[in-house]
Amino acid sequence: MQFSTKTSAPERVKTACVIVPVQGGKILGAGGAAIDAACGKKLGKAITAGDLDKKAGAALLLPLDGPAARALLVSAGDESPITERTYRKMAAAAVRELRQLPSGEALSLLHEAPVANRELDWKLRCLVMAAREAAYRFEAFKSKKDDSGRGVTAIQLSVAAADAAAANAVVEQTQALCDGVDLAKDLGNTPPNVCTPSYLADTARALARTHKLKVDVLDARKMESLGMGALLAVAKGSAQPPKLITLTYQGAGAKAAPVVLVGKGVTFDTGGISLKPAADMDEMKYDMCGAASVLGTLRAVADMKLKLNVVGIIPTVENMPGGTASRPGDIVTSMSGQTIEILNTDAEGRLILCDALTYAERLKPAAVIDIATLTGACVIALGAHHSGLFSSNDALADELSRAGRESGDPCWRMPLDDEYQDQIKSPFADMANVGGRAAGSVTAACFLSRFTKKYAWAHLDIAGTAWRSGANKGSSGRPVPLLARFLIDRAGQ
């Protein structure tokens, strides 16, 4: 999908379809009104006749015979002022309708609708993201590609000449973001017999080549010499060798402390000896979505040429049962020197993350954010709308919460009080890897906090937000929008 801006008078633009927002029986904005005037009030008459449903996101396609071959009226419902949620519905409806058209380019005036507390840049971002979301397909493993709904391949955004430069910058940045989101989606959706730790390493190497990043991949031997006993304990049961990937983007001076993103990369989580039930186990191919979001974010950051340093660290393993797998009761020594009693081999994410978090110390980071499909408990707590945010650093937590709201990829802060630490006491080791059913996502974060004392740290539990289940099963690409927004704001761009 292509996007561009158009500064000429909308009623004179030759287009397959012009998108016009409508509310309370009236066209919203001067551009839409000009189109209506130029076509003998055809739009106004259809609205007055009640042909456009008043429900937010309802749409009506009208044939015209001016420079625009059609108009697509999109209803804003009756809420005033228009909320972000309603505008998102309108954008989604518009791109859905466009997909039904035979071909050509559309011209959007949707952003002439006023949205509470939001300006042009937000509205443009919203439409570009909706169009890219609708255009996304994952067909690498289909022998026949679905070519329906590929009619409109380009959208022009009608803006005033004075806004064109800023609008172009927004469009370009959002396209870079969406390329990162799509990479994260592709990796998540790729089946676990293909997307192995080695595959993630190869993807990181390819990304390094195309996007001028530095890449470093550690194998099991190197990890052993670093003392990464927790990570290796998870990898032991699998025929797939584990990898620790470091991907570096340098957009600022070599001395500037980097933001480090650590992504959980369990390419398949059977649970290990603490085997998961069979139902929906296929979805555990998504247990590497934290890693995918790190790769997607680095791709976006490099394309945006952000002026800051960002390092992605990806511990990646497959969690399998077998004769060489770790057992419940095993005690391992992490790279930090702290010992861990593995009471449940299905709590493997924290075991690979803790060593990666210790490894991150050497980078002297400005901040470390880990991203992980860590706990089913987080899905129970927050569902699919908010990722869980854990941090004892209020400033960092506020920055991430804000980035989530701005990007439409929200997170919700959860507690991390020391009181919960008691739940992961072990009679035999420094800690246990599970803390019981109560507050499962909090005790998982408490576990990680014990490895992050040397820097500002936050943890995002994306177990509920990284993919959709059911008929529309698929990776969401989250939280790439949140992370990219956080980094854009840090870079001051």
Ligand code: BES
């Ligand atoms: N990858 C899972 C978490 C998960 C489960 C995410 C379901 C999304 C949907 C993680 O490795 C896991 O198995 N966690 C356990 C922890 C428990 C054993 C303390 C869980 O949540 O059940």
Ligand code: MN
């Ligand atoms: Mn697990």
Ligand code: ZN
């Ligand atoms: Zn897992």
